[in-house]
Amino acid sequence: MNTQVAEYLSQAELDRAQNFKNLVLVPVVSEYRDGGNYLLLDDALEQGAVKVTEVDRQGSVPDLKVANMCGKMVLIIDGEELVGAKQNRIVNTTILLAPESETTIPVSCVEQGRWAHTSDHFYTEKRMSPSFMRKNKAEHVMASVKMNAGFRSDQGSIWEEIRERQARRDAESSTGRMSELYTKDRPLLDEYLQQFRPVDNQVGALFLINGRIAGFDGFGGPEILARVFPKLVESYAIDAVDMYRGEGTVQTGNALAALFLRGCLEADSDEQPSVALGTDCRLSSDDRIDAALVFQDRVLHLSLFAREAGEERFSNGGSRFARMSHRRRYRFE
Numbered sequence: 154m155n156t157q158v159a160e161y162l163s164q165a166e167l168d169r170a171q172n173f174k175n176l177v178l179v180p181v182v183s184e185y186r187d188g189g190n191y192l193l194l195d196d197a198l199e200q201g202a203v204k205v206t207e208v209d210r211q212g213s214v215p216d217l218k219v220a221n222m223c224g225k226m227v228l229i230i231d232g233e234e235l236v237g238a239k240q241n242r243i244v245n246t247t248i249l250l251a252p253e254s255e256t257t258i259p260v261s262c263v264e265q266g267r268w269a270h271t272s273d274h275f276y277t278e279k280r281m282s283p284s285f286m287r288k289n290k291a292e293h294v295m296a297s298v299k300m301n302a303g304f305r306s307d308q309g310s311i312w313e314e315i316r317e318r319q320a321r322r323d324a325e326s327s328t329g330r331m332s333e334l335y336t337k338d339r340p341l342l343d344e345y346l347q348q349f350r351p352v353d354n355q356v357g358a359l360f361l362i363n364g365r366i367a368g369f370d371g372f373g374g375p376e377i378l379a380r381v382f383p384k385l386v387e388s389y390a391i392d393a394v395d396m397y398r399g400e401g402t403v404q405t406g407n408a409l410a411a412l413f414l415r416g417c418l419e420a421d422s423d424e425q426p427s428v429a430l431g432t433d434c435r436l437s438s439d440d441r442i443d444a445a446l447v448f449q450d451r452v453l454h455l456s457l458f459a460r461e462a463g464e465e466r467f468s469n470g471g472s473r474f475a476r477m478s479h480r481r482r483y484r485f486e
Contacts, residue, residue, distance in 0.1 A: 155422045155434045158445050161185055161371065161452040162418055168355070170406030173348035175364075176393035177403055178386065179410040181357035187373025187451035191226035191249065193380055194233055198277045203227055203250070205235055205275040212239045214262050215305060217275070221250040226430065229258065230381065231444065231456055232281040232290070232388065234331070237272035240264040241330055243282045245294055246304045247446040247454040249430040256429050259304040261290060263331035265312045280335060281388040283395075284360065284368050286314055288458035291442050295435050304428060322395065335387070338394050345390035351375070351382050357455070358382075359410045360389040363396055364403050366413045366459040373453045416440060417457055 161183075168180040197203040202223035208216050217235065221227050227250040235242050242260035250256055263282065281287070290306045297305040312329065319325045324337035335342065356378050357371030370385055372378045420436040420443060427433040431448035436457075445455040 154418055154420060154436065155424060155445065155447065157447045157450055157452055158422070158434060158436065158443075158455060159418055161445075161455060162414060165357070165371070165414065167359075167407050167410055168352050170410075171349050172403060172406065173345055174393065175362055175397050175400060175403050176345060176390055177361040177364075177406040178349050178389075179359040179361070179406045180352045180355045181359060181369070181371060181414075182352065182354040183356045184354070185356055185373070185452075187377075187448075187453050189374050189376055191228045191453075192223070193377070194227060194229045195277045195279050196380070197221070197223070197227045198275075205238075206273065207238050208257060212268070214240070214308065215259060216257050217242060217260050218255065219250060219258055220255045221253060224252045226250060226252055228377075228453060230281070230454060232287040234263065234278065234280045234282060235260070235275040236278050236332070237275045239270055240267045240328075241332065242275075243286075243290075243331075245290065245306055246428065246433065246444065247456075248428045249446060249448055249453060251430050254429070258428055259306075261306040261308055261311050263311065263315060264328050265315070266326075266328035267330070278332070279384050280332065281384050282331065283318075283334070283391045284389045284458070285392050286311065287388070287456070288368060288442065289314065291444055291456070291458060294444075295437065295442060298425060298433075298435060299423070304433075318395065334391060338391065341394045342387055342390050345393065346383060346386055349382075349386050351379050355379075358385060359413065359457075361403065361406060361409065362389065362393045363400075366409060367392065368459065369410075369414070369455070369457040371452070371455040373451060413441070413457075413459065417443060 164183045164185045171178045204220045229248040231247045241264040245259040293307040326333035359369040360367045420438040422436040434445040436443035443457040
């Protein structure tokens with residue numbers, strides 16, 4: 154286990170679970186702070202501090218060029234969608250751009266049927282790819298990193314996942330764009346979004362769908378979590394909508410969350426230089442696949458995803474997480 158990630162997790166506590174239908178959000182609160190001396194991608198794009206374009210006029214599906222024109226660092230979060238240019242893309246890994254720099258970043262296409270400019274540069278619709286798609290992409294990227302092939306995804310697998318989702322949700326589009334899934338289910342997604350709120354000192358959120366761990370995203374401070382909270386919840390809610398079968402509200406959360414986070418402390422880890430600033434950490438075990446971006450010994454973003462049939466393998470060894478879940482457990486009465 155990477156020491157910075159272990160420190161981050163050791164300071165975490167669980168607050169009362171929030172739930173709606175088949176989605177449970179367990180807030181993770183902490184005194185941990187990374188300094189926050191950077192802009193988020195959405196803010197940088199809206200301020201004109203960053204310009205994202207194709208690498209050249211011909212373009213390259215797995216790469217984009219990002220020019221950071223301001224004097225601050227810019228954080229790009231794994232799974233964020235960039236819209237426009239020749240086709241919409243999602244970012245393959247969390248990246249910290251240096252001030253006044255130009256960086257080629259690894260991306261995946263989420264609009265298979267278009268390869269023509271609709272704009273000269275990309276813009277944001279403040280959206281992330283679905284959490285399950287992020288998990289599957291993390292598997293691809295980890296395999297690519299281990300082969301020294303960079304932060305690449307399995308592009309064909311991502312297109313196939315979008316096609317299957319669109320057919321299942323009756324949300325096909327002429328260009329196969331992922332965004333059609335969000336448009337089709339917007340009323341249902343808004344129902345979920347209205348039920349969840351960040352709490353004081355919250356730095357992360359762990360999600361369960363249909364009573365099973367889906368994943369966790371943690372950031373370097375409450376201000377960062379608050380900024381990304383709506384699109385983070387939406388990225389899990391769209392999977393919850395897809396998996397909802399009319400069951401009653403799921404009321405489990407904290408105990409399972411505690412066991413999952415404890416197990417992350419036991420995961421093996423590999424480290425390599427990130428795409429830009431900082432260190433990329435990849436953590437894995439039979440039950441989970443994780444990634445973290447560490448800069449100057451501080452964790453800026455940590456994502457953890459459960460692998461299939463993982464929850465029942467966890468054991469309660471009286472960890473800090475287990476103690477916190479019992480002490481702060483929310484009772485649904």
